[in-house]
Each structure stands twice: as structure tokens, then as C-alpha cells.
Amino acid sequence: MATPRSLFQSLALTPQSSARKIHICRLYDIIQLSLLRNDLTTARKAWVILARCKEIPWITLWPTAVRILGDERFDPRDTSRKIEFLRDLLSRPSDQKVSVLKEIVLRYIIAGKRREALEELEIYLPSMPYHDDAALHAYAGLLSLYLSQPSQSEGQSGYNQALLLSAETNLHACQKRDPDSPVVQHFLLLLKTLAGDHHASDSEDEEARIKTDSRSKKRIRRQRSDSIEL
Numbered sequence: 001m002a003t004p005r006s007l008f009q010s011l012a013l014t015p016q017s018s019a020r021k022i023h024i025c026r027l028y029d030i031i032q033l034s035l036l037r038n039d040l041t042t043a044r045k046a047w048v049i050l051a052r053c054k055e056i057p058w059i060t061l062w063p064t065a066v067r068i069l070g071d072e073r074f075d076p077r078d079t080s081r082k083i084e085f086l087r088d089l090l091s092r093p094s095d096q097k098v099s100v101l102k103e104i105v106l107r108y109i110i111a112g113k114r115r116e117a118l119e120e121l122e123i124y125l126p127s128m129p130y131h132d133d134a135a136l137h138a139y140a141g142l143l144s145l146y147l148s149q150p151s152q153s154e155g156q157s158g159y160n161q162a163l164l165l166s167a168e169t170n171l172h173a174c175q176k177r178d179p180d181s182p183v184v185q186h187f188l189l190l191l192k193t194l195a196g197d198h199h200a201s202d203s204e205d206e207e208a209r210i211k212t213d214s215r216s217k218k219r220i221r222r223q224r225s226d227s228i229e230l
Helices: 004-011 019-036 040-051 058-069 080-090 097-110 114-124 134-147 161-177 182-229
Strands: none
Touching: 019 040, 019 058, 040 058, 040 182, 058 182, 080 097, 097 114, 097 134, 114 134, 134 161, 134 182, 161 182
């Protein structure tokens, strides 16, 4: 999860900071305190305001959004032994399977194992009772969006379009089950922006390719003309 320090760094907070920046940081504090108290109602209200602030990059809000979508307390000191225990619970007959899967996913996320969290969801989401749960679709959507980012280590220059499509599909599925979720509405708008940027980039690349082809053809014609004159 993003720390207050990283948020303050992104705002370049100083003693001379504007009242707006200070207010934004206080909103973030309210969210963190509300999550510690498991007061999700207050956390959601503060998040809705913070999400509209252009100073806050969405990557900072993503982990907080995941926590706000949850409905239980979680210990950030996650261990694989705990996850294995939860997996064992998930394999047994129970009416708490959805809650157990949520805890598995959130423990993966808190441990920084986001790809493993998404893989876990991809296994269970197509089947009942998981398929009907809005929060699980939201988790899958937010994880797909996060993992779609360009990765320098993997040599990616742009967003992973397959993961962006997965994010959109799952967030729409969540919206269908929970139409009033402000978290989902915000990230669906973000996806539209990313899609627009992608199309604009494709158009620019195509225009550059056409110009390059045109220059190449002109150069070839000049070379042929010079050859004929000789």
C-alpha cells in the first residue's frame, strides 16, 4: 500500500504548501485512520473526494481502493503458511467461500504478490458463488489494470492491451452488480482515458509511418530520374 510519505512526495509538500495540498494530505490521513478503525463508510467518502484531485496519480490510489472495497481487517504481515491455510479452508464445504477467497486475494496484494492474486481470481471467478460477487470482480479489474502498466524489466513500451481489456470487463461486471460503487466508476473513467491515449498514439505512429513511406518513395523516384538522365 502507498505510504503517506510517498503521497507527500508526489505532492511536493513543504511548510509553504497551499491549503489545497494540505487538505489533500489530511484526506489521505482520514482514509488511513478510517481503515485502521475498519470504518469503511468514512474511508469511501474521503476516497471519493481524493480520487477527483488531479494532483494524485491513480497508482497511488489503487491499493487504497482495494482496501476500501474489502469488508474485514487484514494483517499486513502476510505469510505463505496463512495463505495455504486459507486455501485449505476454501477446499472444504462452507458458506464462507467468497469471504475466504477475498482474504486470500487481499493477503496476496498486501504481500505485493499482485500477479498471484489475479491468477487466484482467474481460477475461481468463472464459477459460483464467486461469479456473483461484485468485490471479487473489482479486485480482478484493479489487479489487471495495475499489471497492465508498462514494465521496463520486461521491455514493454506501452500498456498491455489484453490486461486492459480484462480490467474493463471485470470492472463492468462489478458495476452491474454494484452500480453505486464510486471506486469502480472512477477506474472505468480512467480506462476510457487510457484507451483514448492508446488510439492517439496508434494514429501518430501510423501518420509517422505514412510520412516515412512517402519520403522513401520520393527518394526512389529521384534516384530513378537521375539514373535515366545519366
